[in-house]
Amino acid sequence: MPLWTLFGLKEGSASTTWPAPGGDDGQRGAIGMPRFAPERCESGCERCAEVCLSQAITIREGGGGERVRVDYGRCVTCQLCVEECPTGAFTASADWAFGVRSREDLIWAQAHASSAGKQLSGDIRRIFGRSLHIRHVDAGSCNGCESELQALNNPFYNLHRLGIFFTPSPRFADLLLVTGPVTYAMRAPLREAYLAMPEPRFVMAVGVCAVSGGTNGGGYACGNGLDGEFPVDIYVPGCPPNPAAIIQALLMLLNRMPQRVRGGQLQGDYRA
Amino acid sequence: MTVVRLEDVEISDLRRQCLEAVERGERMQMVYAWFPEPDDPEVRYLIRSSAGHALHIWRCRPRGQALPSLAAIAPLLSWHEREVTDLCGLKFEDAPQPEPLVLLAGAHAVMPPLRPGEAQPLTYTPAPHGIPEVAGPSEEDVQLLPFGPIRADVLESAQFNFLYIGEAILHYHPQLFFKHRGMEKRFEGVKPELGVVLAERVSAVGGVAHALAYCQALEEAAHCQPPRRARWLRVLLAELERLYNHLHYLGHLCATTTLKVGDAHGKLLEERAKQINCVATGSRFLRNLIVPGGLRREPDLTGLSQALVRLGADIQRYGQMLETSTTHLDRLITTGVLDRKLAFDQGATGPIERASGLDRDLRRDQPYAAYDELKPEVAVREAGDAHARQQVRLAEIDESLELIQRVLSELPKGPIRADYAPLASSEGLGWAESPRGTLYYAVHTGYDGRLVRVKVKSPSFSNWRAFPFTVHDSNMMDYAISEASFGLTIAGCDR
Numbered sequence: 001m002p003l004w005t006l007f008g009l010k011e012g013s014a015s016t017t018w019p020a021p022g023g024d025d026g027q028r029g030a031i032g033m034p035r036f037a038p039e040r041c042e043s044g045c046e047r048c049a050e051v052c053l054s055q056a057i058t059i060r061e062g063g064g065g066e067r068v069r070v071d072y073g074r075c076v077t078c079q080l081c082v083e084e085c086p087t088g089a090f091t092a093s094a095d096w097a098f099g100v101r102s103r104e105d106l107i108w109a110q111a112h113a114s115s116a117g118k119q120l121s122g123d124i125r126r127i128f129g130r131s132l133h134i135r136h137v138d139a140g141s142c143n144g145c146e147s148e149l150q151a152l153n154n155p156f157y158n159l160h161r162l163g164i165f166f167t168p169s170p171r172f173a174d175l176l177l178v179t180g181p182v183t184y185a186m187r188a189p190l191r192e193a194y195l196a197m198p199e200p201r202f203v204m205a206v207g208v209c210a211v212s213g214g215t216n217g218g219g220y221a222c223g224n225g226l227d228g229e230f231p232v233d234i235y236v237p238g239c240p241p242n243p244a245a246i247i248q249a250l251l252m253l254l255n256r257m258p259q260r261v262r263g264g265q266l267q268g269d270y271r272a
Numbered sequence: 273m274t275v276v277r278l279e280d281v282e283i284s285d286l287r288r289q290c291l292e293a294v295e296r297g298e299r300m301q302m303v304y305a306w307f308p309e310p311d312d313p314e315v316r317y318l319i320r321s322s323a324g325h326a327l328h329i330w331r332c333r334p335r336g337q338a339l340p341s342l343a344a345i346a347p348l349l350s351w352h353e354r355e356v357t358d359l360c361g362l363k364f365e366d367a368p369q370p371e372p373l374v375l376l377a378g379a380h381a382v383m384p385p386l387r388p389g390e391a392q393p394l395t396y397t398p399a400p401h402g403i404p405e406v407a408g409p410s411e412e413d414v415q416l417l418p419f420g421p422i423r424a425d426v427l428e429s430a431q432f433n434f435l436y437i438g439e440a441i442l443h444y445h446p447q448l449f450f451k452h453r454g455m456e457k458r459f460e461g462v463k464p465e466l467g468v469v470l471a472e473r474v475s476a477v478g479g480v481a482h483a484l485a486y487c488q489a490l491e492e493a494a495h496c497q498p499p500r501r502a503r504w505l506r507v508l509l510a511e512l513e514r515l516y517n518h519l520h521y522l523g524h525l526c527a528t529t530t531l532k533v534g535d536a537h538g539k540l541l542e543e544r545a546k547q548i549n550c551v552a553t554g555s556r557f558l559r560n561l562i563v564p565g566g567l568r569r570e571p572d573l574t575g576l577s578q579a580l581v582r583l584g585a586d587i588q589r590y591g592q593m594l595e596t597s598t599t600h601l602d603r604l605i606t607t608g609v610l611d612r613k614l615a616f617d618q619g620a621t622g623p624i625e626r627a628s629g630l631d632r633d634l635r636r637d638q639p640y641a642a643y644d645e646l647k648p649e650v651a652v653r654e655a656g657d658a659h660a661r662q663q664v665r666l667a668e669i670d671e672s673l674e675l676i677q678r679v680l681s682e683l684p685k686g687p688i689r690a691d692y693a694p695l696a697s698s699e700g701l702g703w704a705e706s707p708r709g710t711l712y713y714a715v716h717t718g719y720d721g722r723l724v725r726v727k728v729k730s731p732s733f734s735n736w737r738a739f740p741f742t743v744h745d746s747n748m749m750d751y752a753i754s755e756a757s758f759g760l761t762i763a764g765c766d767r
Binding site: 001007051053076078136137138139154156184185193 | 379385392394424425427428429450452453462466473520531534540544546547550551552553556557559597599761764
């Protein structure tokens with residue numbers, strides 16, 4: 001009979017120190033959201049929009065404003081636009097820290113909203129201290145988001161070290177974390193969970209399905225994410241967002257990390 | 273690739289044909305309907321020979337008549353027929369379980385959603401679903417526990433209903449399909465090359481298998497053969513997927529037997545495997561590589577072999593510890609027994625059927641990608657309990673690591689992508705042995721080469737059908753272990 005406790009002790013700590021400086025975020029090699037450089041875009045070309053199944057890239061007919069609209073809240077990071085673009089207007093990048101407070105910040109804009117975005121009530125720290133309890137609800141995901149959420153509790157990310165916990169009951173939850181485009185059958189249970197939470201309560205949409213419906217939303221059985229369901233405090237696009245991106249967004253909610261993305265563009269060093 | 277024989281069958285002959293096939297030891301694989309004409313559906317039955325080495329299809333046009341239900345002859349067909357009724361509107365006569373399956377009680381579709389053209393959103397007024405009535409002398413002692421659809425922890429949504437007395441479970445009914453997203457409909461009208469983005473998102477943790485089965489179906493339809501190097505690299509991706517899934521499985525199984533360090537260590541090994549995936553392909557789920565015709569780009573193989581050797585050594589030690597931990601084994605041995613006949617009749621697949629003594633694996637029996645050259649060893653156990661299922665997975669991890677190393681050392685040189693052009697009005701069948709079992713994709717293209725119908729038969733759809741048989745007449749304490757030992761996904765089943 002192996003001595004598991006001894007084995008565990010001998011193995012030592014496997015946890016990363018990230019987001020402390022120098023810590024490993026575990027995302028080496030990750031290909032994230034494609035970067036968009038509209039000045040390289042050739043007029044008349046619509047090849048990127050044609051291959052974009054989730055309609056993250058759409059072409060606006062007849063002048064006025066930007067011709068190509070890029071919505072990272074819909075991007076499933078399939079990289080087809082990068083491969084299709086003849087002029088290099090879309091390039092592959094490692095950008096993943098895409099948690100935002102305001103949905104508009106996921107849409108590419110030259111002059112991005114200079115305001116600090118919608119700030120959460122400044123007293124979140126006073127209410128929750130540094131801790132946070134999360135109730136997760138799967139509203140029809142493809143299980144990619146669940147796989148990454150489950151990873152948060154593995155020894156590498158070890159979410160507990162940051163004072164963040166998943167809780168079984170919405171009664172004890174501060175944050176409702178929703179994945180999936182909201183299927184017809186999950187709409188009512190999701191709403192019940194939300195209403196069962198004590199106030200103040202916060203909502204986080206994780207993954208493009210919950211943010212916008214993505215490739216899987218709409219149709220005869222699904223909604224388009226949390227839009228129109230109830231107010232969302234943090235949007236975390238990605239398909240699925242990787243564990244570090246989810247942690248970054250959780251810490252952002254607690255005002256422990258800054259928002260990195262404005263106007264669909266990453267500001268500064270995303271690894272900060 | 274195996275050639276799939278197509279045979280026209282009259283409605284009046286279906287029962288006799290099915291009976292004869294079952295007597296020959298053949299096994300039904302899936303049933304689906306599609307609409308060559310808007311009002312003239314066609315039903316397809318996929319059958320696998322007794323030794324598992326050949327596939328054939330029956331094609332049947334009901335032309336307004338009701339089809340005979342074959343579920344009394346081949347019980348596993350019941351779910352398939354009910355799905356065809358729910359989504360395509362076809363009726364089956366004398367069905368033993370005529371109630372809806374995919375659409376929840378209280379859901380109503382104006383038109384069957386999978387008929388061609390726009391489908392209206394379902395209307396839904398939640399209604400109680402099929403829990404059997406309780407009668408008898410101890411009737412008052414029987415409790416109903418409806419658990420879900422939102423359950424504790426980070427889990428997929430489904431409602432598990434237990435009728436129980438004290439610790440003893442009398443009857444168990446998993447109400448699935450809360451997560452039905454209508455994925456098959458979503459393929460309709462999409463360009464075949466782009467559909468792979470959807471296939472990868474039917475069940476993310478089986479994304480490689482889904483992409484592979486989907487692309488192979490298209491390649492068959494378009495008579496396209498991917499280059500040899502691409503086929504070898506597809507094996508690499510498929511085995512990397514099996515590796516991280518099985519490691520997750522072991523960690524989760526330890527969580528249910530309360531082996532805490534085993535749980536943490538299994539999940540850590542899974543994380544290391546996912547990080548290896550990310551370095552090699554840019555995606556922790558190995559996405560964005562497989563495409564009709566081959567691969568989109570070369571994965572980064574630098575250091576992969578050494579990283580897997582290091583991981584493999586740690587897995588080896590972990591596996592040995594699991595297999596010698598008596599507290600863990602005590603909870604697995606004789607828990608959740610699925611006997612061989614039940615596994616066969618109810619359609620259990622993948623590691624589940626192999627743990628019940630059924631020696632079947634599509635990688636060997638109908639080789640695809642480069643499995644004809646690499647010839648995987650198939651692990652089989654006889655006991656059919658949770659322990660046998662752990663052992664099969666442990667053996668498959670070893671085999672996956674072995675296969676990956678062989679791919680890396682003998683990888684042929686050359687291009688990785690062949691020209692692929694979809695053919696108009698074509699069809700193809702693709703398959704893959706996913707980490708959870710047999711996965712089939714049937715694709716049909718229209719006159720413009722776009723997709724008109726894509727049918728997905730996921731392994732969890734089959735295994736969820738078989739799983740409750742291990743729960744009836746068991747006890748509450750064993751339930752979580754039994755469920756974890758099956759390693760089911762809900763997204764794949766519900767689609």
